[in-house]
Amino acid sequence: MSEFGDPSDHALILDPARIPLSLYIHVPWCLKKCPYCDFNSHTLPKEELMNAPFDEYVNALIKDIDSQLDLVQGRSIHSIFIGGGTPSLLPTAEFGRLFTHLKNVLAFDKNIEITLEANPATLEHAPFEEYLSLGINRLSVGVQSFDNQALSVLGRVHDCDDAVRAILQAKKAGFTRINADLMHGLPMQTPKLAVNDIQMALQAGATHVSWYQLTIEPNTAFYRTPPDLPNEDVLEEIEKQGRATLLQAGFTNYEISAWVGRDDTACQHNLNYWQFGDYLAIGAGAHGKVTLLDHASHPNGVYRFAKTRLPRDYLSYEYAPKMVDFHKIDEIDLPFEFMMNALRLASGVSVDTFEERTGLLISTIDNELLPLQHQGFMVFDPNLIAPTKMGFRYANHLMQAFLP
Template sequence: MADLNPASVPLSLYIHMPWCVKKCPYCDFNSHAVPNGALSLDLEQTYLKALVEDFKTQIDFAQGRSIHSVFIGGGTPSLISAKGYAWLFEQLKALLPFEENCEITLEANPGTVEHDPFAGYLAAGINRLSIGVQSFNSDHLKALGRIHNNDDAINAIHLATEAGFKRINVDLMHGLPEQTLAQALNDLKLAVEHGATHVSWYQLTIEPNTVFFRTQPILPVDEVLEDIQEQGEAYLKANGFINYEVSAWRKEQPSAHNLNYWQFGDYLAIGAGAHGKVTQPDGVYRYQKTRLPKDYLAKVPAENLQFKKIQAEDMPFEFMMNALRLNEGVEAKLYLERTGHPISQMADVLDSLRQRKLLVEDEQRLACTEQGHIFLNSVLEEFL
């Protein structure tokens, strides 16, 4: 294995805010209903201070790098006040500089009970919103356990635009319980017509440890799902959106933060249940933090870290499960640069996939063909 140069790998920051007003029946993320139905100022301040202490313990992982992008996920991160974020960014930047024009994304829910005025978040330094609409159909929203309705969703996009946000991702799911083709296409139409500059559009999957797993809803049949996928993609393309990743469509620049994930970049991680990945001279490491907010707050930050080196035999899958999600893939030379392992480590698998027309013939790129993207999970299994 070659020595790695951490300085050549972009470094992002993931911040996890673990609370929601209520837990949705399809959600398997590390999210928890807020105590007593509302996030108190005292709990907000306690958690923000814990994030700063957590960040301090990870400064050495930066190896002299600045923060390339920030993503605040959850849970419902917009339950935290704009004033709280302004304070948090001030503390973090004093410890480790943020790059000029650093992309800072906040996941926000459409319900007004779940966010401050959007102008406050913009003033605090957040420059990209990801609004968790999921659907513009009030019946489907009710089935999904969402507390907003169609009008709230449309209003949230307009309010964000009026506040000055130029980059607004709308998060949408399809294949919802009893959803028709027309309803799924209407969700996309409303997102586009009301000003989304980026759309994350993905199929609802039933995950273990969710209410939907225990009580299965009636989902559209395969033929309907195929029609939704085909006609939805055609609609987005016809309206100027570029599909640059499996479920990501853009009219503006791509998400810098998500691109860094898919290109096997590094990211620090702070907050309950947050996952991080860092390159050190001797290898690539993943780590995660204690999941439950009460446990996270009760422990000193160093005790929250579960650190594990990615072994040589696991590296092909770890790298490719990210890189092959991108429609254009990545340059082949990135494999050695980001893993320290020669690409010859997986030469037999690459040759086999190219012969079967599942990877592009260009040996300077690692990318799926159109057929390869259709069978992406099967392609990735080859690297296990």
């Protein structure tokens, strides 16, 4: 990226009041660690569930949010996402205790979106009516596949019937917004099998589909012992047929791996991530981002932070779970940080959003945007920054252009 020159030529006033604020809650336990998973998750065998430290963990979550109240800066909470691990292992009584406290110390937007990640196995979730009664109004069901052989290879503890049943039961309970998490490019997967996964999710009643390719990440069992994955030609055909199936069903691809149906809306929490909004974060290994103005302890700017990863360490702090990293994003890194998120959106973002959330004038990145526009990868006008269809397909290439 080009040097900025005098920062005063590019700086604007960052105003947190103009930036939406969300909350991420991390529950770190799973019954079994999947071989592809590189998330901060830790095995909790089912025979240990009765003695799991869920109440102590909620106590820590409460201390955690209390330690971040100075980061709210007068804003209400726009959305909440409860991820993991397997958040649905946490008893609903503990969720109730947590939400009671959250509502006491935070202002919730009138139309707040609250998403819970839930696994299909009945052992790993309460009756769905209980989640609705807590104010959770969106579910993300970790299906991954409806093919039992694929589920076995992926190390999942549910089967096809469990996955279908979970979506049907959630709909019967009254959930109108249900995401199905699906992977493609699985070991030995054919285009027919991949399309069948999508069709079964839609037939069961999913209103939103997260459809993403299996990637082999470091520090996973698959990285140490790689499975036999489909070749590039098969992967391309899977993507082609999968996209056609979703489009034919009336779904819109609004983000690289996210599809929304006619009867649903885009995930507001994830949109806030992609639009470089702010989010508090509580729980072991949780990551957050906040914009600060006239803060007592920190200079004005955009900050990222993280919490200690291991549950035992997170639980060991008497007063508040430890913030292991709280750092200001350097001005020269802000364009890449912003575009790394915004370029995931098919519709792009407004120029005003870039300026409001980075504190930089759009002219700061003229040298990067204009060549991409001339090459046919970007739309760039006084109001909008967006990838073209070709740019959306090669978003990773576009992001590299904004590296400092």
